[in-house]
Each structure stands twice: as C-alpha cells, then as structure tokens.
Amino acid sequence: MENLFQHILDRITELNPMHGKKLKKSVKSLGPDYFNKAEEFYQKYNRILFSSGKTIEFGIDCYLHMCNDMMFEQLRFMETGKYSNTSFDEVNKNVYDNPAVMEYHMNGLLMSEMLWHHHYKVYSFFKENFNHHLPSIARYLEIGGGHGLFTQEAVNDLPNAIIDVVDISKSSIELSKQFVSGGSVNYYLKDVYEYNPEVKYDFIVMGEVLEHVEDPVALLKKLHSLLNENGKAFITTPTNAPTIDHVYLFRNRKDVVDIIEKAGFEVYVESCIYAEDLPPETAEEMKITMMYAAFLKKK
Amino acid sequence: METPEILNQLQTIFRSVMDNEDIQLTDTTTAIDVEEWDSITHIQLIVAVEKFFKIKFNAAEIRAFKNVGELASTIKSKLA
Numbered sequence: 001m002e003n004l005f006q007h008i009l010d011r012i013t014e015l016n017p018m019h020g021k022k023l024k025k026s027v028k029s030l031g032p033d034y035f036n037k038a039e040e041f042y043q044k045y046n047r048i049l050f051s052s053g054k055t056i057e058f059g060i061d062c063y064l065h066m067c068n069d070m071m072f073e074q075l076r077f078m079e080t081g082k083y084s085n086t087s088f089d090e091v092n093k094n095v096y097d098n099p100a101v102m103e104y105h106m107n108g109l110l111m112s113e114m115l116w117h118h119h120y121k122v123y124s125f126f127k128e129n130f131n132h133h134l135p136s137i138a139r140y141l142e143i144g145g146g147h148g149l150f151t152q153e154a155v156n157d158l159p160n161a162i163i164d165v166v167d168i169s170k171s172s173i174e175l176s177k178q179f180v181s182g183g184s185v186n187y188y189l190k191d192v193y194e195y196n197p198e199v200k201y202d203f204i205v206m207g208e209v210l211e212h213v214e215d216p217v218a219l220l221k222k223l224h225s226l227l228n229e230n231g232k233a234f235i236t237t238p239t240n241a242p243t244i245d246h247v248y249l250f251r252n253r254k255d256v257v258d259i260i261e262k263a264g265f266e267v268y269v270e271s272c273i274y275a276e277d278l279p280p281e282t283a284e285e286m287k288i289t290m291m292y293a294a295f296l297k298k299k
Numbered sequence: 300m301e302t303p304e305i306l307n308q309l310q311t312i313f314r315s316v317m318d319n320e321d322i323q324l325t326d327t328t329t330a331i332d333v334e335e336w337d338s339i340t341h342i343q344l345i346v347a348v349e350k351f352f353k354i355k356f357n358a359a360e361i362r363a364f365k366n367v368g369e370l371a372s373t374i375k376s377k378l379a
C-alpha cells in the first residue's frame with residue numbers, strides 16, 4: 001500500500017468520524033519527520049499482521065475497540081473522580097490473563113503509539129535522551145514491555161548488551177516477540193515482584209506500568225533493588241487516564257514525583273505532555289490525561 | 300417525553316456544548332455533518348445528556364450511537 005498511514009487515518013474516520021476528526025487535527029502539528037516515522041512504523045506492523053494472516057484492518061479494529069473502552073471509562077471517571085478498578089488481581093484476571101481482551105487491548109495500544117501525539121512525543125523524548133546512556137549499558141531490563149516498542153529501540157541501540165524483558169502477560173510477550181526484530185531478547189513471563197535475577201542492571205525501562213499497581217512506591221522500590229548503584233531508569237506514567245487496566249490514580253505531576261522520591265529516586269530529566277490540545281480550563285475540567293516521562297537515578 | 304421534544308432538547312444541548320447556535324439536528328445527523336462533533340465534544344455531550352435527562356448509558360449503548368436519531372431513541376427507551 002502506497003501511504004498506509006493516511007489509509008489508517010481515513011479508515012478510522014470512516015468507522016468513527018468523531019475520533020478520526022480529532023486524530024487528523026492532532027497530527028497536523030507534527031512535522032514531516034513524524035509522518036515518515038509513522039509510515040515506517042505502520043508498514044512494519046502491517047508486515048507482522050500479514051505474517052499471521054491478518055491485515056491492518058485488524059489493528060484498526062483493536063484500536064477503536066480500545067478507544068471505546070477508554071471513552072466509557074473517562075465518562076465514569078469525570079463523574080466519580082476515581083478509576084473503576086481498585087484491585088490488581090482483578091485486572092490481572094480480566095485483562096492481562098485474558099487473551100480475548102489483552103489481544104485487542106495491546107494491539108490497540110501499539111496502534112496508538114504513533115497515532116497519539118503524546119505517545120509519539122514520549123517515544124521521541126526517550127530516544128533522544130536514551131542515546132546519551134548507551135556507552136554505560138551492558139545489561140538492560142524492561143518491566144512490562146507490552147508490545148515491545150521500547151524493546152526494539154534497545155535492540156537497535158545496544159547490539160552487545162544483555163536485554164531482558166519481564167511481563168506478567170503471555171499475550172504481551174507473544175506480541176513483543178513478533179514485533180521486535182534483530183538481536184536477541186530474553187523474555188520472562190512473571191510478575192515483576194517475583195523476578196529475582198542474580199545480577200543487577202545498568203538501565204531499566206518501565207513504560208506505563210506504575211498506574212497498573214496498587215502500591216506504586218513498592219513497585220519503584222522493586223525497580224530500585226534491580227538497579228546498579230549508578231544505574232539509571234526511564235519511566236512513564238499517565239495522570240488522569242481511566243482505562244480498563246489502570247488502578248492507581250495520579251492526578252498531576254506532583255503526585256508522580258512524590259512517589260518517585262519516596263522510593264529513593266531523583267528525577268534528572270522529565271517531560272509532561274497533555275493528551276489533548278485544549279484550553280487549560282477545559283483540560284482541567286475534563287481531567288485530561290497528561291503523560292509524564294522521566295529519567296531517574298538513585299538518591 | 301416524545302421524540303420531537305427529545306430532539307429539540309438535544310439541539311439545545313449540542314448548541315451549548317459545541318458553542319454554535321447554527322447547529323440544526325435531525326434524526327440522521329452524524330458527526331460528519333457537525334464540524335465540532337469530535338471524540339472530545341462527544342464526551343462532554345454525553346455528560347450533558349445524562350445530566351439533563353437524569354439517565355446513565357452503558358458502554359454498549361454509547362458504542363452503538365450512529366446518529367442523533369439513535370441517541371434520541373435510546374434516551375426515549377431509558378425514560379420509559
């Protein structure tokens with residue numbers, strides 16, 4: 001297909017005009033570099049789908065399904081000010097360990113990586129800063145790697161490092177195995193709390209996992225224990241992001257930074273990006289998601 | 300409440316949420332016809348509709364609305 005990315009935008013608009021309109025508006029402000037990257041990304045994803053007998057239509061379907069879930073969760077969130085889930089075990093049973101849900105949810109999330117400007121910006125922020133760390137990394141770990149977008153960066157940038165991924169969901173690991181190409185990655189199907197390797201890591205990435213647990217301080221302390229004394233970490237977490245698998249509500253940047261510091265870390269580079277381009281009062285009133293991303297070192 | 304009355308109310312709600320007094324709704328109006336009707340204003344719209352009619356939609360109902368007519372008939376059945 002000539003321009004797959006444009007086709008995706010058009011098809012989403014056809015199936016869900018409200019959502020398509022918003023996407024088309026929000027990607028307009030991103031430069032030509034973005035469009036090239038997005039095209040490359042979806043071409044790759046399309047090849048992966050093709051090899052398992054699917055087409056991009058499957059990805060679009062998963063994506064819209066995920067967006068519908070999110071819209072409903074947001075509606076209730078605006079009313080109650082709370083996430084609908086409070087228990088990790090419930091989410092594990094209903095989502096991570098439920099292939100019917102996890103498959104569309106993780107494929108939908110992968111699709112969103114280049115469709116949502118805030119996901120794309122976090123990914124660019126990571127790439128840019130991760131580069132400076134490469135010489136010091138012999139052992140890399142990713143916690144909750146999900147679809148494998150960040151893992152692919154590690155594989156590309158660290159040809160000689162050991163690359164480990166721990167994820168509690170079999171569906172996630174399967175998707176990541178398909179998505180990540182070149183290099184070798186060791187996958188551990190485990191709850192990170194039960195992951196106790198003998199050697200520590202120089203760099204740990206944990207994208208969008210903190211909001212999935214009941215006690216994010218405990219999770220960061222676990223990450224702390226897996227990291228070398230001079231090791232660095234990259235974490236991301238959204239605020240005000242009601243989703244079928246989010247448990248812990250961060251309301252703003254301060255909520256996140258407080259928890260990071262409680263766990264014995266210090267932020268040395270950070271980025272905050274709102275998901276929607278709205279006037280501040282509307283963003284506040286609608287409790288619009290903000291993506292928080294940061295590089296951390298031990299205090 | 301009868302359907303024309305519901306439609307009329309919806310028109311008032313749409314105009315206020317989208318901040319556009321020119322919006323004219325019919326049964327067959329979709330997001331393609333109303334420029335400001337995107338996924339963000341849609342959420343504001345649903346919130347306003349639920350509040351005004353004192354009803355709650357479930358996830359399946361929200362997913363199913365294809366046009367204003369379907370929204371109106373779901374409202375009608377919920378009020379019955």
Ligand SMILES: C[S@@+](CC[C@H](N)C(=O)[O-])C[C@H]1O[C@@H](n2cnc3c(N)ncnc32)[C@H](O)[C@@H]1O
Binds near residue numbers: 191213
């Ligand atoms: C929202 S996805 C994040 C995917 C990717 N890292 C990103 O940033 O987009 C969260 C992932 O964390 C995994 N996960 C959640 N809780 C976990 C836990 N306690 N231990 C290991 N993995 C976990 C889920 O299975 C899922 O693959």
